[in-house]
Amino acid sequence: MRAFLGLGSNLGDRGYYLSEALSALKRPAIAILSLSRIYETEPWGVQEQQPLYWNQVVEVDTTLPPLDLLHVCQEIEQQFGRVRKEHWGSRTIDIDLLIYDNVVSDSKELTLPHPYLEVREFVLAPLREIAPNLILPSGRPISKVFGEGKVFPKEQYSELQQD
Numbered sequence: 001m002r003a004f005l006g007l008g009s010n011l012g013d014r015g016y017y018l019s020e021a022l023s024a025l026k027r028p029a030i031a032i033l034s035l036s037r038i039y040e041t042e043p044w045g046v047q048e049q050q051p052l053y054w055n056q057v058v059e060v061d062t063t064l065p066p067l068d069l070l071h072v073c074q075e076i077e078q079q080f081g082r083v084r085k086e087h088w089g090s091r092t093i094d095i096d097l098l099i100y101d102n103v104v105s106d107s108k109e110l111t112l113p114h115p116y117l118e119v120r121e122f123v124l125a126p127l128r129e130i131a132p133n134l135i136l137p138s139g140r141p142i143s144k145v146f147g148e149g150k151v152f153p154k155e156q157y158s159e160l161q162q163d
C-alpha cells in the first residue's frame, strides 16, 4: 500500500535526526518511493518561542497495515530520544502518518488522514512537491489545497532571511 509520512525535527542536529529516521524506516516491509526536500518552517500552532523546524515528507510502499506502520514510526521516535513533553512541544524527531492509501479512520490511536493535514502548510508544501497529482482522501486534489504559501525548502528559506 502507498502511504505518506511527515517528518519533523526542531531540536539538536535536525539534519541528523531526519536522515537517521529515514534510514531506520528502510526495512523489508517498507520501501521508500520518494522523498521531498527539507523545508525550514516556523513553528505552527504554538505560543511560546520554539526553534525552527525542518520538515520533510516521504512516500512509502508498505506491506504493513496502518497500525503496524504507526508503531514503526513511534519506535523510531523513541529510538532517537524524543522526549515526550507537552502537546506540540519541541522534538528531536516526530513522524506522523499522514495518509495511508484511501483509509479513513478516526480512532484516537490513529486518525487517517492526519487530522491537521489540510491546514499545515509545512506538510502540504513538501507533499505537493513529491505528489503534485495526489487526490487527498477528502476528494480534494492537493493542487487545490493552498496554505499560506509561506513555507520554503531550507536553502530558499535562508536566502529569504538574508534579504
Ligand SMILES: Nc1ncnc2c1ncn2[C@@H]1O[C@H](COP(=O)(O)OP(=O)(O)OP(=O)(O)O)[C@@H](O)[C@H]1O
Residues within 6 Å of the ligand: 070, 086, 087, 088, 089, 094, 095, 096, 097, 098, 107, 108, 109, 110, 111, 112, 113, 114, 115, 116
Ligand atoms: N495519523 C497519525 N499519525 C501519528 N500519530 C497519530 C495519528 N493519529 C493519531 N495519532 C496519535 O496521536 C498521539 C500523539 O502523537 P504525538 O505525540 O506525535 O502528537 P504531536 O506530534 O504532539 O501532535 P500532532 O499529532 O498534531 O503532530 C499518538 O499517541 C498517536 O497514537
Ligand SMILES: Nc1nc2c(c(=O)[nH]1)N=C(CO)CN2
Residues within 6 Å of the ligand: 007, 008, 009, 041, 042, 043, 044, 045, 046, 053, 055, 087, 088, 089, 094, 122
Ligand atoms: N513548522 C512546524 N510546526 C510544528 C510541527 C512541525 O513539524 N513543523 N509539529 C508540531 C507538533 O506535531 C507542532 N508545530
